Structures are given as structure tokens and as C-alpha cells.
Amino acid sequence: MRPPDPKRLLDLALGTLLLVLAAPLLAAAACSLALRRRPGGIVARELRTGLHGYPFTVRSLRTRRWRLDLLSRLPHVVTGEMSLVGPAALAPEDPRAAAPWRQTVRPGLTGPAQLHRRSTLPWDEPELLDQHYVEHHWIGLDLAVLARTPRALLPPRTQGALSDADHRPPGYSATE
Numbered sequence: 034m035r036p037p038d039p040k041r042l043l044d045l046a047l048g049t050l051l052l053v054l055a056a057p058l059l060a061a062a063a064c065s066l067a068l069r070r071r072p073g074g075i076v077a078r079e080l081r082t083g084l085h086g087y088p089f090t091v092r093s094l095r096t097r098r099w100r101l102d103l104l105s106r107l108p109h110v111v112t113g114e115m116s117l118v119g120p121a122a123l124a125p126e127d128p129r130a131a132a133p134w135r136q137t138v139r140p141g142l143t144g145p146a147q148l149h150r151r152s153t154l155p156w157d158e159p160e161l162l163d164q165h166y167v168e169h170h171w172i173g174l175d176l177a178v179l180a181r182t183p184r185a186l187l188p189p190r191t192q193g194a195l196s197d198a199d200h201r202p203p204g205y206s207a208t209e
Contacts, residue, residue: 039172044117044139047179048110055104062094062101077102081122082130084139089114091122100186103142116141118175120163129160134167143182 066075094105109115119141123130146159
């Protein structure tokens, strides 16, 4: 008998806890969306590639503005189709989904690439961040990513700060 996978245990325990805590908020959001009767319904369904390259359907609330779509994917974490932390879930037709390193882990709700994509850091290659995560992941890294995720979901603060890749003087305008 194999010992339990610590990453899966973390996903199961924390994913279940987060799902229970988020359930009232998700129910309220679903009711609000249903009252608005948006075209296409309140749940988005997208085909994604999972562990070992197997496709699965991701269901999430259509609430991009409130970022509740990520919380509504928690059932996929509890069932084992996704992980809390991992590379982004890609569509099967995306050529990056066929990368062998990508198929060795479950796709995640969040990950280093998703955190850096929403920051002002000059990371051009989220794919390299995902690959680096897969090659070096461990529970401590997962906990660090999870701790940084709530702040990354907030709108970025870009006023008055230049990134390392931006060497334009303050007040620069491209229309001049």
C-alpha cells in the first residue's frame, strides 16, 4: 500500500474547507446571476487537459468581475481533477497542453505563473514558470503560492511604480 500523497491530502483538506466556507458566497452569486438571466447561463463549461493528458470539463460561475470563478472551481479540486496549486489548465487544442512535463501533475486553480502574470514583474514566459514549478514543486512552495494568491486577485497597483522592464521616464506619453 502506497503512503498518501501529501499534495493530494492538502488539496483534499484545504479544498474541502474552502469549498464549505465559500458555499454561501457562491450560492448568492449564482442566485444573482440567475436573476439577471445572462445569455449562456450562469455556468461556463470549458474542456481542459488534466493529469496524464485526460480531458475534463471545468465548470465555473460566470463572475469574472468578482473573481468568484476560481472559487467555483473548488469542486474540481475535491474530486481530484484539479489541484489548488499547479500549472494553468489548458484547452486540449492548445499545443502547450501536450508538453510531457505538464501531464505529470494536475492543473491548478493558481500557480506561480498566474501570480506573476497579474503583477508588475517583467516575466514574459509564464510557461517557464509553470515548468519550473512542476520540476521543483513541494508542499512548502504550494503553501507559499496559496498565501500570495488572495493579494494577486486584487487589481494591480501600478500607479507610480515602473517595472524592471519599463525604462520610460515618469510622465512619458506615447502620443507625444
